[in-house]
């Protein structure tokens with residue numbers, strides 16, 4: 001009898017087997033069904049020899065979950081939590097615990113996908129609609145989108161919207177110099193890319209020239225609140241569109257941008273319950289007048305009806321989204337900030353209009369008292385009218401004041417040469433005011449009394465904001481904002497919403513290209529640790545040492561995985577990574593005197609964000625063909641490369657291709673581009689099929705983004721957050737984004753920023769860091785192999801019933817496969833959409849529909865799904881095929897069968913009359929086991945056309961509630 005060794009016993013603590021779904025036995029069974037004996041053999045069959053990695057990834061050995069948490073806790077401990085009065089668009093806030101635990105920390109909310117299948121996403125769609133309503137109410141404008149990536153990119157989007165909407169012929173855009181510096185930076189970067197000229201100056205200069213758009217700040221970055229209505233009217237006389245950068249909490253007491261006449265308002269919803277997180281993720285908003293509703297960037301949730309005529313929500317203008325509009329898209333936004341916008345909306349609902357007003361008034365009152373005390377002692381407070389932020393000129397003693405604040409664990413913001421800026425927030429207390437007086441006034445603070453000043457303030461009705469800017473209009477009067485103020489009510493509301501949404505807690509979400517894999521609890525836990533949550537993005541870096549260490553290690557991990565020489569952690573999504581990468585390429589060409597290189601080749605099969613990002617970089621898109629195997633048509637590519645050789649900037653290619661195949665010619669393609677002076681941008685969305693087996697840099701890419709929310713386990717949050725860092729080869733490293741507030745080492749100084757925060761949404765980086773740390777090189781490689789095995793196993797089973805569109809070497813696919821529904825539709829009349837909706841009755845989320853090829857379904861199982869789950873899904877698809885056969889054979893009429901009537905709801909089967917040619921049981925329990933465990937779609941099939949014709953993007957009107 002031999003005993004297991006300690007090493008063997010210790011393996012049981014490992015994470016790899018927790019992350020990888022199939023057991024060893026299941027893996028053997030699947031390999032056997034494919035006629036191969038090992039994962040290595042399968043890999044050899046599939047991954048082209050020329051790009052296959054020979055060595056192990058240079059990563060540290062895998063850690064257990066427990067060890068990882070301990071290690072991270074230590075790193076987190078190097079972050080120092082100070083009170084940050086830095087403001088600049090980031091404010092401390094209290095996340096209501098009921099929202100923290102039941103939304104932010106709840107996989108029912110965070111593992112869902114973008115609501116492309118609205119019948120099983122009504123919960124988050126409702127919260128997003130509430131978010132839009134909240135933004136519409138507070139900004140006083142007609143329409144709002146369901147979040148953008150951050151305030152700075154929202155300002156850049158507003159500029160682009162202004163260009164689309166303005167009748168002015170000017171190429172100039174004006175930015176108020178008293179705007180948050182990172183907003184100016186990001187907007188300028190975008191303006192440079194588009195070829196707009198920007199002027200940054202004092203508000204009084206806004207009428208000096210003709211501008212197509214202006215960006216003003218209300219309140220301004222330094223705290224000033226000005227009545228801009230006259231200026232806005234004068235600008236509009238000249239056909240200039242006016243955007244106000246604003247603050248939702250301030251708008252609870254200040255007249256709204258809409259009432260001032262603004263065309264567009266942007267800002268961040270961060271301070272509505274979402275922690276600093278060293279820069280994000282947070283939801284930004286963009287609201288506009290009604291006339292811009294069809295040219296808005298980002299996703300908009302709209303109200304439509306389902307088959308029964310009941311109200312139902314969906315993403316409006318879904319087919320106008322990036323997948324279809326490509327280079328004509330309004331923006332490249334795909335992944336947004338759904339989870340965070342939901343949190344902000346819920347925060348508003350929990351507090352209600354009165355609660356928000358009280359918070360805003362309290363913050364303002366504390367600042368007013370602080371200022372009154374300072375003025376009483378002769379301090380020079382520059383800000384005349386303010387909400388929660390003021391700027392004080394302290395002259396020569398600034399350094400001492402600043403240091404005294406630091407020694408009290410308080411961060412202030414430096415402005416100019418002699419000024420300090422202080423912003424208050426929801427967490428500011430009376431004690432803070434006292435300490436700050438002492439910091440500024442030292443002994444002179446003695447005798448200042450908060451209570452006395454407060455009494456004076458109330459008695460004399462002191463005004464820090466001009467009368468005409470006091471808010472008198474109502475907001476948040478819809479019932480949803482006035483119902484859930486007790487924790488019991490909120491808890492039940494949250495659960496009710498969660499129950500309507502299909503997430504990874506229910507079953508697999510086999511969305512091709514989206515990589516819906518496990519988001520492990522251990523990976524998620526650090527996200528809500530205060531040491532990561534409570535750090536202001538512009539806090540002195542010595543307070544963020546834990547973050548910097550973790551980010552540095554993550555960069556190292558990503559370099560080891562991709563083969564790149566440098567990483568920029570800044571972009572907040574894959575699409576932003578594309579944009580950042582293209583700008584990097586552009587700067588590189590310019591540095592060599594080749595700024596004329598502006599042709600961007602993009603294969604037909606590319607994701608819609610590729611051409612949309614290219615358009616943002618002001619590149620001219622030339623589309624190249626794919627051959628009948630789905631590969632880049634080399635002859636066509638070569639012809640176009642030669643035709644445009646003089647002006648070729650780059651090729652954007654996805655690898656493995658969006659068709660789910662490792663193209664044999666990838667290296668040759670990269671060589672061709674390089675030989676003609678171009679660069680290769682690799683869309684890294686499919687990196688899950690590369691990790692450990694090959695590397696973007698090895699294949700020949702110069703730059704690539706990594707969707708950390710796909711390959712590296714950040715959950716999709718129902719449509720965001722995400723992160724899209726880019727990796728580059730050494731020659732491109734100097735041209736990566738820098739940042740106006742926090743100067744980054746590596747990229748050239750002065751390079752523009754692409755995100756508001758220097759390291760993007762830093763607080764979710766521990767997820768990817770810990771995934772890589774717990775998997776180690778060997779585990780990651782195995783994960784990739786199992787992802788490929790799972791895809792090929794499903795392909796094999798399904799190919800007996802459905803045509804598979806593309807295969808590569810040895811008739812295998814990569815990590816995903818496309819099944820072609822077009823011939824089936826031709827023969828039976830049943831569409832890919834019918835199949836997608838019928839899958840809901842079987843308890844599944846549909847695969848990706850009609851991308852990259854219309855009329856198809858793309859299935860990506862990932863390594864996290866077990867064989868049992870894959871078999872359940874295949875069984876469902878096969879059963880559905882039998883149902884289609886019944887329609888085709890005439891057993892069921894085309895207009896009345898379980899497919900076209902799907903999804904079925906409780907309302908359907910409890911109807912008295914059941915005049916359908918199939919039973920109620922066939923309708924809702926087509927799979928064994930469903931009677932004991934059934935996911936019920938909340939609504940019937942939603943009418944897409946109705947929703948777009950009758951675009952309605954806020955909560956239903958009050959009359960509807962009465963009825």
Ligand SMILES: *Cc1c(COP(=O)(O)O)cnc(C)c1O
Nearest residue numbers: 334335513573574575607609685
């Ligand atoms: C997801 C995806 C993108 C866009 O990434 P986001 O993070 O959603 O912005 C781009 N290309 C492909 C192929 C994708 O699958």
